[in-house]
Amino acid sequence: EAQVTQNPRYLITVTGKKLTVTCSQNMNHEYMSWYRQDPGLGLRQIYYSMNVEVTDKGDVPEGYKVSRKEKRNFPLILESPSPNQTSLYFCASSSGTGVQPQHFGDGTRLSIL
């Protein structure tokens, strides 16, 4: 089944403790992206990657890191999480050719205390 898989789905942690949210897709997609969704603000793009070893900042990249060492994986790294990064996070992927829809994962709910 074609899918985007995020892990963990839920995480409660404390300020300053490094964490990684993994994202994996099995559709051989070139494009991958991370978003956060907050009440009243909608979805906002954090980082995106057009292909392996190519990443670019979205609208809200501060406090986040990403890497794209292989096509299927696009982990989101919070080196020193803070409470304002408490949010619902989505990973998405799409084919890089033409105008294609994005396929989203089911989300990761992060709570930073």
Add this chain to the structure above:
Amino acid sequence: KNQVEQSPQSLIILEGKNCTLQCNYTVSPFSNLRWYKQDTGRGPVSLTIMTFSENTKSNGRYTATLDADTKQSSLHITASQLSDSASYICVVPLGGSQGNLIFGKGTKLSVKP
């Protein structure tokens, strides 16, 4: 400023009725506009993508229209069902590519029996 604005913010309709959701954008240059449906607690799912040359596109009971001159799009839902209850999100890529995406805040639709 590149923006995507949706209206209304929320909408309640009775099952079986039709409704229309609006999306206005100021993103330039423009290449395409996307509508997504997001069920509570799930990732968004693509409904339709419209390029600048398309005026109308249907996906079952969902029909999207696009007026590139006035920079407006609408999503019309016919004969609504309880399962249509969700948030509907309008998305426009920045700069004409699919890399950096600008999301509207969504319209939350509730369909009541």
